[in-house]
Amino acid sequence: MLHQQIDWELAEREAWALRRQKGIPNNRRLFVLACMDERLPVEDALGIRVGDAHVFRNAGGLVTDDAIRSAMLTTQFFGTKEIIVVNHTECGMMTATGDYLTNLLREKGIDPDAVQVDPALPELKLPPGTFPKWIRTFTDVDEICLRQVELLRSSPLIPADVEIHGYVWEVESMRLRRPGVRLAEKVNTAKAMGARG
């Protein structure tokens, strides 16, 4: 009967709209932390679709306080069981140091030590001189990826049974890889191929 199909679709739509109220987790029970870079197509990279995951993106794909806040909410209260971090090659966060960027802001007339980092929470203050660290630039994408997994793992706000993994998106090949595993280096030299003699 047609009405059964229509009723089923209406019930599905209601469940979709009321997911949080009904305590329904996202499809994959997944939280993704990724860089905001436009060359990183998070959904395509992970093979996920609308409804599959909570996705948090910031400059670098780094474990900042707001990333922790979002990860805490989704793992503690919304049924999420897995976290995937995606950093990427040629990230803008590797192009300058925090000190350099802080000085550029000073040249623009901004005093980094005087600004509120969260205008809605003025109590949250950076100790003087920590602004360059707060920007969170880095020099090695493989290291930083492993580090983000460690930082999440060590947070008491994330349940211990949540699986946490990190991957590097190569903008040059538009592929994911595990941090520290560069396939190109394994195929481009005879030594890497295990040639003897």
Ligand SMILES: [Zn+2]
């Ligand atoms: Zn980036």
